[in-house]
Amino acid sequence: MSELTNLREILRYVPRFRDRAFVIAIDGAVVEDDNFPNLLLDIALLRSLSIRVALVHGAAHQIRRYAAQLNVQPSDIDGTGVTDAETLNIAITAANRVTHEILEGLSVHDLRGACPNAIVAHPAGILSGIDRKFTGRVERVDVPLLATLMEHDIIPVIPPIGCDGVGHSYRLNSDAVAVEIAKSLQAVKLIYLSTEDGVKGPEGVIRQMTVEDADAFLKRNQKDLPAQIVTKLVHAVRAGKDGIERVHIIDGRQEKGLLSEVFSNEGVGTLIYTNEYQSIRPAMKKDIRPIFSLIRQGMQTEELMKRPQAEVERNIADYFVFEVDKNPVACVAMHSYPELGKAEMASIYVDNRHENKGIGGKLIAYVETRAREQGFLELFCLSTQAINYFIQKGGFTLGTPDDLPPSRRESYDKSNRRSQVLIKKLQPPA
Structure with missing residues (x-):
């Protein structure tokens, strides 16, 4: 360093x-x-x-x-x-x-x-x-x-x-x-x-x-x-x-x-x-740069799709950050498609200094809980390198591009990344 x-x-x-x-x-x-x-x-x-x-x-x-x-x-x-x-x-x-x-x-x-x-x-x-x-x-x-x-x-x-x-x-x-x-x-x-x-x-x-x-x-x-x-x-x-x-x-x-x-x-x-050391919270404007810094790490390894910081800023209300001692070390976004009862988990990334500590699993569970509480019936995500992780740790199953909402299918085809679509059916909260 x-x-x-x-x-x-x-x-x-x-x-x-x-x-x-x-x-x-x-x-x-x-x-x-x-x-x-x-x-x-x-x-x-x-x-x-x-x-x-x-x-x-x-x-x-x-x-x-x-x-x-x-x-x-x-x-x-x-x-x-x-x-x-x-x-x-x-x-x-x-x-x-x-x-x-x-x-x-x-x-x-x-x-x-x-x-x-x-x-x-x-x-x-x-x-x-x-x-x-x-x-x-x-x-x-x-x-x-x-x-x-x-x-x-x-x-x-x-x-x-x-x-x-x-x-x-x-x-x-x-x-x-x-x-x-x-x-x-x-x-x-x-x-x-x-x-x-x-x-x-x-x-x-x-x-x-x-x-x-x-x-x-x-x-x-x-x-x-x-x-x-x-x-x-x-x-x-x-x-x-x-x-x-x-x-x-x-x-x-x-x-x-x-x-x-x-x-x-x-x-x-x-x-x-004490337990408040780590927390997941909705992102705020002050988190735009830290989030983009995290996402950029994922873009450099081709784990995440390339996007400008302005896109993160436009969609900041969809993002959540995982803090360690009040510093964002991981992020995730949940994009909603309410007319289809679907939500997308996107831009999930954990700083490489905090890998293998269960943070990714906590973010997945957090998004799944929010999606279920908001009445969504299906959660989906796209991945090129973490497919097995989402299946084994997150409980997702393999899907196809046909499972995507039309607007998301359009951007999927334009990206030409050929990401694997993964889906998870959600039960309403008890």
Whole structure:
């Protein structure tokens, strides 16, 4: 992708993110990776675009190292088990070191940061009959403090340690802290930067999952997933159910991974989203250029018949777009022939970056439902290359040019494309 294309991708998202909060949760291992300076550059870019950023960091990687240096076996690593006094001291030392490295890195890039005592924590208590000792849970987030820092262009850097009101400290799970911070700030995104590419399924990294799908996937596969992916999935699902619309899990060691995930539809990791992330809606005038851009891709491969943009503009009321994160990535049109009780599904096309994700099937089902609701008895379409798809996935059957309405038959003959006619009988809605 060219730098100009990158810039266009970024600018398309900026109005939606300006003055909104991103909560970025960074695993301790990522802070020590060679890519960390590049990550700070990405954060500097976010700030330059008036996106407010709060950083939450873990320290499990550093706790393991410090414990090994002291020849101590820590009672807990990630803030979910039992934290004894010795492990708490190691955790505080490790967390302070990571916090300092982040603040030091922010200074290099002329960014101001501060480590506030914004997390009020209480003991996790006795769970399943086991006293968790110095393992804690987030009781409250000091939102005014964080808001004040961010309003003054200061990035809060929040460690996985919390304090109560009487001078006691507790080890916290950083993934859980990130959720509480994101909820408190009404963040538009929660981004987990780990050492994993994302959530992996049988065919590789799963790019997008609804909250419901992520929850079901976790229940089916928890025992086979890496521990850090399990905790991130658990908290991503909780965040989604608590109102955070977008949760990203990406490899923080990947150069430009943060920007690629935030400012592109396809991303580089796993996005877990609430259901409104994807939607089909009637096209508007502002969609004329995006629709024509999609159709042009189909024309170049001869999947779609050549037509000028003016034709799309004249018939814009017939078009529908499939949005991903409010960006059109697919389109379809439904042309009506009410005197014959027929409707045509036309100009169906999915951006090649979003192929094989079921979008085409959703568009077919959407048009079929609309046609049925409007009382049409038959839906037809023309195809030169996707004939089997419409038959196998859409339930169409082979037809002939004689099945077309007279006006459509005329344009069919003039095109000389010799497309296959496919038809589907419709039953009235129940």
